[in-house]
Amino acid sequence: MIVLGIESTAHTIGVGIAADEEPYILANVMKTYVPKEGGIHPREAARHHAEWGPRLVKEALGRAGVRPEDLDGVAYSAGPGLGPCLRTGAVMARALAAFYGKPLVPVNHSLAHIEIARLWTGFERPVAIYVSGGSTMISAPAVRRYRVYGETLDIGLGNLLDTFAREVGIGPPFVKGGVHVVELCSEGAEEPADLPYAVQGVDLSFSGLLTAALKAWKREDRRKVCYGLWETAYDMVVEVGERALAHSGLREVVLVGGVAGSRRLQRKVELMAGERGSSFKPIPYDLARDNGAMIAWTGLLYLKHGVSVRPEEAFVRQRWRLDEVEVPWL
Numbered sequence: 001m002i003v004l005g006i007e008s009t010a011h012t013i014g015v016g017i018a019a020d021e022e023p024y025i026l027a028n029v030m031k032t033y034v035p036k037e038g039g040i041h042p043r044e045a046a047r048h049h050a051e052w053g054p055r056l057v058k059e060a061l062g063r064a065g066v067r068p069e070d071l072d073g074v075a076y077s078a079g080p081g082l083g084p085c086l087r088t089g090a091v092m093a094r095a096l097a098a099f100y101g102k103p104l105v106p107v108n109h110s111l112a113h114i115e116i117a118r119l120w121t122g123f124e125r126p127v128a129i130y131v132s133g134g135s136t137m138i139s140a141p142a143v144r145r146y147r148v149y150g151e152t153l154d155i156g157l158g159n160l161l162d163t164f165a166r167e168v169g170i171g172p173p174f175v176k177g178g179v180h181v182v183e184l185c186s187e188g189a190e191e192p193a194d195l196p197y198a199v200q201g202v203d204l205s206f207s208g209l210l211t212a213a214l215k216a217w218k219r220e221d222r223r224k225v226c227y228g229l230w231e232t233a234y235d236m237v238v239e240v241g242e243r244a245l246a247h248s249g250l251r252e253v254v255l256v257g258g259v260a261g262s263r264r265l266q267r268k269v270e271l272m273a274g275e276r277g278s279s280f281k282p283i284p285y286d287l288a289r290d291n292g293a294m295i296a297w298t299g300l301l302y303l304k305h306g307v308s309v310r311p312e313e314a315f316v317r318q319r320w321r322l323d324e325v326e327v328p329w330l
């Protein structure tokens with residue numbers, strides 16, 4: 001079975017091709033929209049995706065050595081995400097499915113992040129720490145669905161770091177050589193600045209931390225402030241991950257989303273998992289960030305369980321929570 005997947009929830013348009021036998025991922029190509037200034041403009045991002053999408057489909061098919069006729073289905077990221085971006089991906093997927101007469105599979109974006117991590121790590125039932133610009137969510141498998149243990153009550157971890165960097169003038173670009181500028185800027189600091197740690201039960205709040213860090217920037221050693229910012233934020237995320245492990249009794253952890261590429265965060269998760277006798281394995285950045293391969297792979301799992309929709313039934317949901325999604329293979 002071979003499935004093509006399209007990802008377009010936010011600033012990345014990605015196309016991946018997955019198969020049900022090794023090497024499983026046949027192609028995974030993507031292109032990211034970078035706004036000239038400020039945050040993401042949904043309609044401009046959607047225009048970017050519409051421009052690059054068809055080229056990426058061609059490129060992915062070429063890399064995989066697959067003709068569209070050979071596909072067993074077309075999957076797309078149906079939410080959660082930005083409306084105009086989601087619709088662009090859905091329209092592409094619907095057109096491909098209708099033209100070639102293939103089943104169409106709407107996939108939940110958060111679920112796809114976790115499923116590609118399960119594939120890569122070989123873990124059966126991992127606690128998932130999902131950290132990206134817009135999302136920060138800690139979940140674990142339950143029966144036929146995932147349970148959300150904790151999540152951010154305001155902004156995502158990536159948004160915290162990017163907003164801080166933009167406000168103090170050390171970005172964009174926010175990531176240089178795979179490392180966030182906030183981490184880079186902390187180099188040489190002997191100790192972190194003392195910033196407010198806000199874990200409320202199992203939920204996280206980053207906006208107070210952002211405000212405090214911006215204030216501290218004006219009066220304290222800047223390296224210490226950057227150190228304090230990432231260290232506090234990463235510790236908060238890891239603490240909720242640890243609670244999810246303790247509550248669920250599970251023994252595996254995965255780290256997914258755009259911020260999962262941080263070696264410092266990976267190291268913290270690894271230490272925490274080790275202390276609890278649990279396993280952690282980092283996954284490659286191109287599978288951790290928003291990408292088409294994760295959508296293709298999750299679409300393939302659904303097709304194996306007989307789940308698909310007709311092209312005219314294609315939908316998108318800007319708010320589609322992970323814990324609302326039926327997962328027949330769990």
Ligand SMILES: [Fe+2]
Pocket residue numbers: 109113132257258289290
């Ligand atoms: Fe994502």
